[in-house]
Amino acid sequence: MAGEKKPSEKAPSEKKPGKKKPAEKKPAEQKPGQKEGGEKKKKVKRHHASRNPVLARGIGRYSRSAMYARKALYKRKYTAPETKIEKKKKEKPRATITKPVGGDKNGGSRVVKIRKMPRYYPTEDVPRKLLSHGKKPFCQHKRRLRASITPGTVLILLTGRHRGKRVVFLKQLGTGLLLVTGPLAINRVPLRRAHQKFVIATSTKVDISGVKIPKHLTDAYFKKKRLRKPKHQEGEIFDTEKEKYEITEQRKTDQKAVDSQVLARIKQVPQLRGYLRSTFCLSNGVYPHKLVF
Amino acid sequence: VFKRFVEIGRIAFISFGPHAGKLVAIVDVIDQNRALVDGPCSGVRRQAMPFKCMQLTDFVLKFPHSARQKCVRLAWEKENINQKWAATRWAKKIAAREKKAKMTDFDRYKVMKAKKMRNRIIKHEMKKLQKMSSKKVKKPEKAQKSEKVQKAQK
Numbered sequence: 001m002a003g004e005k006k007p008s009e010k011a012p013s014e015k016k017p018g019k020k021k022p023a024e025k026k027p028a029e030q031k032p033g034q035k036e037g038g039e040k041k042k043k044v045k046r047h048h049a050s051r052n053p054v055l056a057r058g059i060g061r062y063s064r065s066a067m068y069a070r071k072a073l074y075k076r077k078y079t080a081p082e083t084k085i086e087k088k089k090k091e092k093p094r095a096t097i098t099k100p101v102g103g104d105k106n107g108g109s110r111v112v113k114i115r116k117m118p119r120y121y122p123t124e125d126v127p128r129k130l131l132s133h134g135k136k137p138f139c140q141h142k143r144r145l146r147a148s149i150t151p152g153t154v155l156i157l158l159t160g161r162h163r164g165k166r167v168v169f170l171k172q173l174g175t176g177l178l179l180v181t182g183p184l185a186i187n188r189v190p191l192r193r194a195h196q197k198f199v200i201a202t203s204t205k206v207d208i209s210g211v212k213i214p215k216h217l218t219d220a221y222f223k224k225k226r227l228r229k230p231k232h233q234e235g236e237i238f239d240t241e242k243e244k245y246e247i248t249e250q251r252k253t254d255q256k257a258v259d260s261q262v263l264a265r266i267k268q269v270p271q272l273r274g275y276l277r278s279t280f281c282l283s284n285g286v287y288p289h290k291l292v293f
Numbered sequence: 294v295f296k297r298f299v300e301i302g303r304i305a306f307i308s309f310g311p312h313a314g315k316l317v318a319i320v321d322v323i324d325q326n327r328a329l330v331d332g333p334c335s336g337v338r339r340q341a342m343p344f345k346c347m348q349l350t351d352f353v354l355k356f357p358h359s360a361r362q363k364c365v366r367l368a369w370e371k372e373n374i375n376q377k378w379a380a381t382r383w384a385k386k387i388a389a390r391e392k393k394a395k396m397t398d399f400d401r402y403k404v405m406k407a408k409k410m411r412n413r414i415i416k417h418e419m420k421k422l423q424k425m426s427s428k429k430v431k432k433p434e435k436a437q438k439s440e441k442v443q444k445a446q447k
Contacts, residue, residue, distance in 0.1 A: 156398070202399065204399040274402070292394070
């Protein structure tokens with residue numbers, strides 16, 4: 001009995017100092033700095049318990065409108081700060097523009113709409129296209145490169161005028177085509193693009209780690225140029241188009257710049273130069289599916 | 294007529310199956326078609342194996358029938374079967390075949406160049422020898438011919 005009283009006496013006594021402490025804290029903290037006290041007053045907002053007693057799980061005592069009144073939401077209406085709206089109002093684009101007009105006794109200028117109404121409405125409305133998913137334009141396609149093709153790999157070209165020739169791979173360009181060079185001095189293949197699918201990758205690799213390829217060698221550099229100036233001269237259209245391809249000086253300098261570096265690396269490997277000079281061919285008893293490249 | 298017999302201790306080469314290409318020693322005969330076989334130094338566990346997939350080699354070890362793996366291993370290592378096998382023409386042919394199948398395009402080019410050079414040298418020597426022999430034949434022939442001509446003239 002005595003023992004029971006003591007802990008019970010202790011419990012309320014403990015509680016009182018506990019309650020006092022936060023109460024004491026407030027005035028104590030207010031004294032050192034008004035800023036700090038003000039901030040802590042906002043933080044120590046006591047949230048009210050739910051004003052809607054629960055009758056059963058999911059069912060409250062008061063209706064939605066009763067709760068609106070009980071929570072005094074009629075007092076708590078917030079609007080967004082107005083300055084932003086004012087800013088948006090100022091940022092409206094110009095709808096009309098005044099343009100000068102020539103001629104005599106015309107008034108000198110007209111007020112013209114910048115965004116005009118459409119001049120034609122189709123008789124049948126075009127039906128709205130259904131949303132499509134994952135259809136990207138070519139420029140956004142994912143470019144892949146076979147694991148067997150790394151910078152410095154010797155490739156065998158299978159199509160084009162250089163078919164059968166063995167060639168050194170330099171890098172993959174933005175459209176996914178492979179930048180490739182003979183080198184020119186070895187097998188007359190210049191800096192050229194090749195398609196990954198029409199190429200056999202051999203396991204022979206040249207160490208091209210230090211070779212610096214000029215950055216202006218992109219797809220636009222290699223793209224075929226077509227003249228587009230038809231002056232509606234029907235008799236002479238076939239003559240004006242470029243028939244002969246002329247090697248520009250820039251191509252020559254770029255070829256030299258790259259080849260000098262690559263040739264040095266090729267000369268270090270015995271017999272590689274002769275290998276690149278030779279062409280690939282199949283003969284009797286040679287089956288591509290059985291060959292190890 | 295037959296030189297290699299199935300006996301205890303005969304080393305066999307496995308030609309097909311999961312252990313193709315490995316050597317095993319015949320430890321015991323189970324029945325007409327199967328043998329108890331063990332290859333401690335070639336990675337084949339002691340097991341029954343049909344005779345059909347085994348090809349007998351020239352090597353025989355000495356151990357009693359149903360000897361345990363330790364004994365087989367001792368006998369194998371004593372005779373240095375692995376070294377002896379690698380020195381046989383059979384094993385060398387297998388190794389050459391494997392190498393040929395693994396040749397890359399560059400290797401094939403190098404082989405072609407080497408063969409070409411070799412054949413050229415051989416041809417060169419052949420032609421030399423042919424020339425020598427033809428000279429020897431021609432000289433006495435010429436002498437005979439000139440004699441005949443002189444005799445005819447006379």
